[in-house]
Amino acid sequence: MVFGMKEEVENRKMNVKSFRSFLAQRSATTLVVFIALVVIFSLFTRNHVFIGQRNITALGKLFPDLGIIALGVGMLMISGEFDLSVASVLPFTSYIFAQFMLGGYAPFWALLVAIGIGGMLGLLNGIIVVKTNMPSFIVTLATLMFWRGVLFVWSRMMPLNIRPFVERGSLFEQAMNGTVAEFFPIQTVWFIIFSVVLGIILHFHRFGNWIFATGDNRDAARAMGINTNLVKIICFIIVGLLCGLSGGLQTVRLGSFAATQGIGFELRAIAACVVGGVSLRGGIGAMGGIVLGALTIPILDNGLILMRVPVFGITAFIGLATILFVLLNSYVERKLM
Amino acid sequence: MSNENNNSDLLVKMTNIHKWFGRVYAVRGVDFQVRQGETVGLLGDNGAGKSTLIKILCGYHQAEKGDIIFEGKKVRINSPREAQKLGIETVYQDQALAPNLSIARNVFMGREPVKGMGMLDKKLMDEESMKALSNLGLRLDSPDLPVITLSGGGRQGVAIARALHFKAKLVILDEPTVALSVKEVGEVLEFIKQLRKEGISVVFISHNIYHAFSIAERFVVMARGKVMREVTKEEVTLDKLNELVIESAIVDID
Amino acid sequence: MNTANRNYLKKFMLAQSTSILVVLIILFILFAIYSDYRFIRPANIRSLLTFGAEFSLIFLAIGVLMISGEFDLSIGSLLVFSSYIFLKLFQTGLNPFMAFLITLGVGAFLGLLNALITVKGQIPSFVTTLGMMMFWRGFTLLLSGGATESIDFSAHPLFVSSMTGVIGLYFPVQFIWFVVVAVLLGVLLHYHRFGNWIYATGDNREASRAMGINTNHVKIMCFIMVGILCACAATMQLARVSTFTSRAGEGWELRGVAAAVVGGTSLRGGIGNMGGIFLGAMTIATIDNGLVAMRVPYEWSFVVFGLVILFSVLSSMYLEKRRLSG
Numbered sequence: 001m002v003f004g005m006k007e008e009v010e011n012r013k014m015n016v017k018s019f020r021s022f023l024a025q026r027s028a029t030t031l032v033v034f035i036a037l038v039v040i041f042s043l044f045t046r047n048h049v050f051i052g053q054r055n056i057t058a059l060g061k062l063f064p065d066l067g068i069i070a071l072g073v074g075m076l077m078i079s080g081e082f083d084l085s086v087a088s089v090l091p092f093t094s095y096i097f098a099q100f101m102l103g104g105y106a107p108f109w110a111l112l113v114a115i116g117i118g119g120m121l122g123l124l125n126g127i128i129v130v131k132t133n134m135p136s137f138i139v140t141l142a143t144l145m146f147w148r149g150v151l152f153v154w155s156r157m158m159p160l161n162i163r164p165f166v167e168r169g170s171l172f173e174q175a176m177n178g179t180v181a182e183f184f185p186i187q188t189v190w191f192i193i194f195s196v197v198l199g200i201i202l203h204f205h206r207f208g209n210w211i212f213a214t215g216d217n218r219d220a221a222r223a224m225g226i227n228t229n230l231v232k233i234i235c236f237i238i239v240g241l242l243c244g245l246s247g248g249l250q251t252v253r254l255g256s257f258a259a260t261q262g263i264g265f266e267l268r269a270i271a272a273c274v275v276g277g278v279s280l281r282g283g284i285g286a287m288g289g290i291v292l293g294a295l296t297i298p299i300l301d302n303g304l305i306l307m308r309v310p311v312f313g314i315t316a317f318i319g320l321a322t323i324l325f326v327l328l329n330s331y332v333e334r335k336l337m
Numbered sequence: 338m339s340n341e342n343n344n345s346d347l348l349v350k351m352t353n354i355h356k357w358f359g360r361v362y363a364v365r366g367v368d369f370q371v372r373q374g375e376t377v378g379l380l381g382d383n384g385a386g387k388s389t390l391i392k393i394l395c396g397y398h399q400a401e402k403g404d405i406i407f408e409g410k411k412v413r414i415n416s417p418r419e420a421q422k423l424g425i426e427t428v429y430q431d432q433a434l435a436p437n438l439s440i441a442r443n444v445f446m447g448r449e450p451v452k453g454m455g456m457l458d459k460k461l462m463d464e465e466s467m468k469a470l471s472n473l474g475l476r477l478d479s480p481d482l483p484v485i486t487l488s489g490g491g492r493q494g495v496a497i498a499r500a501l502h503f504k505a506k507l508v509i510l511d512e513p514t515v516a517l518s519v520k521e522v523g524e525v526l527e528f529i530k531q532l533r534k535e536g537i538s539v540v541f542i543s544h545n546i547y548h549a550f551s552i553a554e555r556f557v558v559m560a561r562g563k564v565m566r567e568v569t570k571e572e573v574t575l576d577k578l579n580e581l582v583i584e585s586a587i588v589d590i591d
Numbered sequence: 592m593n594t595a596n597r598n599y600l601k602k603f604m605l606a607q608s609t610s611i612l613v614v615l616i617i618l619f620i621l622f623a624i625y626s627d628y629r630f631i632r633p634a635n636i637r638s639l640l641t642f643g644a645e646f647s648l649i650f651l652a653i654g655v656l657m658i659s660g661e662f663d664l665s666i667g668s669l670l671v672f673s674s675y676i677f678l679k680l681f682q683t684g685l686n687p688f689m690a691f692l693i694t695l696g697v698g699a700f701l702g703l704l705n706a707l708i709t710v711k712g713q714i715p716s717f718v719t720t721l722g723m724m725m726f727w728r729g730f731t732l733l734l735s736g737g738a739t740e741s742i743d744f745s746a747h748p749l750f751v752s753s754m755t756g757v758i759g760l761y762f763p764v765q766f767i768w769f770v771v772v773a774v775l776l777g778v779l780l781h782y783h784r785f786g787n788w789i790y791a792t793g794d795n796r797e798a799s800r801a802m803g804i805n806t807n808h809v810k811i812m813c814f815i816m817v818g819i820l821c822a823c824a825a826t827m828q829l830a831r832v833s834t835f836t837s838r839a840g841e842g843w844e845l846r847g848v849a850a851a852v853v854g855g856t857s858l859r860g861g862i863g864n865m866g867g868i869f870l871g872a873m874t875i876a877t878i879d880n881g882l883v884a885m886r887v888p889y890e891w892s893f894v895v896f897g898l899v900i901l902f903s904v905l906s907s908m909y910l911e912k913r914r915l916s917g
Binding site for chain 1: 717
C-alpha cells in the first residue's frame with residue numbers, strides 16, 4: 001500500500017480539516033458581516049427606519065442596480081480578470097436605451113438594443129484583454145475613461161426624460177419597475193433569477209468548471225484543451241449584457257437617463273465580490289457568497305445614508321471596507337497554504 | 338492511410354522530426370518510436386530537446402518537418418485536444434492541475450461528462466475519478482477535496498489517474514519526479530508500474546537517470562536536439578547508462 | 592552572446608525613446624497648427640512647463656514603482672490629503688518650510704501604508720490603491736466639508752519663489768525641480784545598486800529573492816517615493832494657486848499610468864528607463880495642455896486619455912512580442 005504510513009494519513013487528515021474550516025470560515029465571515037450590518041443599521045437608524053417596510057421596499061428596488069452587475073463581475077473575477085468599465089458601460093447603455101426610445105422605438109426593442117450594445121462593449125474589453133495579454137484592470141480602466149468620455153461628449157451631460165415613452169402600467173413598465181404579489185419589487189425578482197441562472201452555470205454546468213479552471217491555473221486548463229481565451233471573453237460579454245439590463249432597470253426607475261449613473265460602481269462591484277469571498281487571484285468563489293456580497297454593499301450605502309453620514313464619508317468607508325476585506329481574505333487564504 | 342510500417346506492434350513512430358524557434362534549432366531530424374505497452378525513458382540534459390520533441394507529440398508544438406505515424410496511420414496533431422482524442426495523455430512537470438478545484442473536477446477538466454445542456458454529471462465524475470485513483474493504488478477520502486490538500490505524490494496521482502480514466506494508449510510523463518521528496522518519488526514510480534500493468538505505453542522524460550533506470554525498459558538519450566544513443570535495459574547497467582548520457586553531452590561539443 | 596544581447600537591448604531602448612520623442616514633436620506641431628498657434632505662445636509654453644512639471648513629478652516615481660512591478664492609483668487622493676494637511680499646518684502659524692517638511696513626512700507615511708497593505712497582505716496593488724483612492728478622497732472631503740479655502744503666502748516670499756518662482760526670467764522653478772528629481776531618480780535607477788534591485792524585483796521576484804534581495808523592502812521604498820512626491824506636488828500646487836480645493840488631483844491616477852506606459856514602462860514590471868518615463872510624462876502634460884489650447888471641451892480629455900492608454904498598451908504588446916521573437 002502506497003499510503004501505508006500512519007503519519008502520512010494523519011498529515012492528510014489535518015489538511016482536509018483545515019480546508020473544511022477554511023471554507024466554513026470564509027462563508028461565515030460574509031454572513032456575520034451581513035447580519036451585523038443589518039442589526040447595527042436597524043438599531044442605530046432613527047426610529048429604526050432601516051427595517052421599516054418603506055426602506056426595505058426601496059432597497060429591494062435599488063440594490064439590484066449594482067447587484068446584477070456584481071453577479072457577472074464575480075464570475076469574471078473567478079475566471080481571473082477584472083472589469084472596471086462597468087461604471088461607464090452602465091450609463092452608456094442607459095443612454096442608448098433612452099436615445100432609441102426617443103428615436104421612436106418601442107421600449108422593449110430599445111432595451112434589447114441597449115443590452116446588445118452592452119454585450120458588444122464587453123466583447124471589446126474581452127478581445128483587447130485576451131489578445132494583448134495585458135492586465136485587465138488597465139485595459140478596462142482605459143475603456144472606463146473612454147466610454148465615459150464618449151458619453152459625456154455625446155450627451156453633453158444633459159438628462160433625458162423617458163417618462164413619455166414608457167407607459168405607466170404597461171407590461172414593460174411592470175416588468176422593469178413593478179411589484180410582484182403587491183410587495184416584491186420586480187428588480188429583486190430579476191436579481192434572484194440571474195443569481196439562480198448564473199449560479200447553476202457556475203456550479204453545475206461544464207462552462208462553470210472551465211471558468212474555475214481558467215482562473216485557478218490557466219496553463220493547466222489550456223493543456224487540458226479548454227479555450228481559456230474564449231472562456232474569458234464570454235465572461236466579459238456576460239458582464240456587458242448585465243450592465244445593459246441593469247442600466248435599463250435603473251433608467252426606467254428614475255424615469256430619465258442621467259450621465260452620473262453608475263459612478264463609483266467600478267470599485268463597488270469588486271468590493272461586493274471581495275466581501276462575498278471571491279479571490280482577487282481568480283479560481284476561488286461561489287455564487288452564494290457573491291449574492292451576499294451584492295446585498296452587503298448596497299445595504300452599507302443605504303444604512304450609512306440613513307444614519308446621516310455625509311456622502312463623502314460613505315465613499316471613504318467603502319474604500320476602507322474593501323481593503324479590510326481583501327486583507328482578511330488574503331490572510332485566510334495564506335493560512336491554508 | 339499508408340501502412341508501410343510492417344512492424345505491427347509499434348504504437349507511435351516519429352521520423353525525421355525538425356523544429357526550430359526563431360534562431361534556436363531545438364530538434365534536428367529525430368527518429369523516435371514507442372511500442373505497444375513499452376516504457377521508454379527519454380534522457381538528456383536540460384536543453385537537449387526532449388521536452389520539445391514530446392510537445393510536438395502531444396500537440397503543443399507543430400514540427401517544421403517530419404512525420405508522425407500513430408497506430409499505423411499518418412497523423413497531424415495540431416492541438417492538445419487532438420492528441421487526447423488519439424489517446425495520447427500528457428502529465429506535465431507542473432502537473433497541469435487547478436489547485437483549488439476538487440479532485441473530480443481536475444480529473445475531468447475540459448472533458449466533463451454532461452447530462453444534457455452541458456449540465457455536469459457529478460455523480461459519474463465522483464465515482465469514476467475515485468475508481469481511477471484506486472486503480473493506481475491511491476485511496477483518498479473524498480473526490481470533493483481540492484487538490485491543494487494533497488501531497489506532491491498525490492497530485493501526480495491525480496494527473497496520472499486522468500490519463501488512466503480516459504483510456505490513454507500512450508502516457509507521457511514530463512519530469513514527474515522533479516521537486517518531489519524521496520518517498521513521493523516512490524509513490525509516483527508505483528503509479529507508473531500500475532499504468533504498465535494496464536498495458537499502457539509510457540514515455541518517461543527525466544534528467545534523473547536513477548528514476549528512469551528503475552522504471553523504463555528502453556532508453557533514448559538526447560543531446561543538442563539529436564538522438565545520441567538508444568539502448569535497452571538488458572544492454573546496460575546503471576553506471577554504464579550514466580556514462581552514456583555524460584558521453585553524449587560531451588561528444589557533441591566537438 | 593552577452594554583449595550582443597546587451598547591444599540589442601540598448602538599441603531597443605534607444606529606438607523606443609526616439610519614437611516617444613518623435614511622437615512628442617509631432618504632437619507639438621499638431622497642437623501648434625490646430626490651436627491657431629496659441630499652443631506655442633511663450634506664455635502657454637510656460638504654463639505647460641509649470642502645470643506639467645507639478646504632476647509629472649509624481650509620474651516619475653510612478654514609473655519607478657511600475658518597474659518594480661506595482662501600481663499606484665491613489666496619487667490624486669494622496670495629493671489632496673497632503674494638500675489639506677499642509678493647509679491645516681500652515682493655518683496654525685507654522686513656518687511654511689516646516690509645514691512642507693511635515694507634509695512630506697505625511698506623504699511618505701501614506702505611501703508606506705499603501706506598501707505595507709500590498710506587500711504584507713499580498714494583495715494586488717491596484718486593488719489596495721483603488722481602495723485608498725476612495726478612502727483618502729472621501730476622508731479629505733469629510734474633513735474639509737468639500738469647501739474651498741484660500742491661503743495667504745504673502746508673508747513668505749522665499750517659500751513662494753522656491754516653490755513656484757521663475758528662474759532666468761522665464762523658466763518656472765517647478766520645471767527645474769522636475770528635472771532635478773528626474774536626474775536624481777535616473778541616477779538611482781541606472782547607476783545605483785538600488786536601481787538594479789528595482790529592476791530585478793520587477794523582472795523576476797522569485798529570482799531576486801533567491802539572490803538575497805529584499806524585494807518587499809524595494810517595493811516599500813518605491814511606494815514611499817511616490818507618497819513623498821505627491822506631498823511635494825501638493826505643496827507646489829498650493830503655493831501656486833493659493834487655494835485649497837478638495838478636487839485637486841482628480842483624474843491623475845490614470846494620467847500617471849498613461850505617462851509610464853507611453854514612456855515604454857512594462858505593465859508587468861522589470862522594463863523601463865528614466866529617459867522614457869521623463870518623455871512619457873512630458874507627452875501627457877503636452878496633450879493635457881494642447882487640448883486646452885485647442886479649446887476642446889473638458890469631456891474630451893476622458894476620450895483622449897482612454898485612447899492614449901489603449902494605444903500604448905497595444906504598442907507595448909507589439910514591442911514585447913518583437914523583442915521576444917528577436
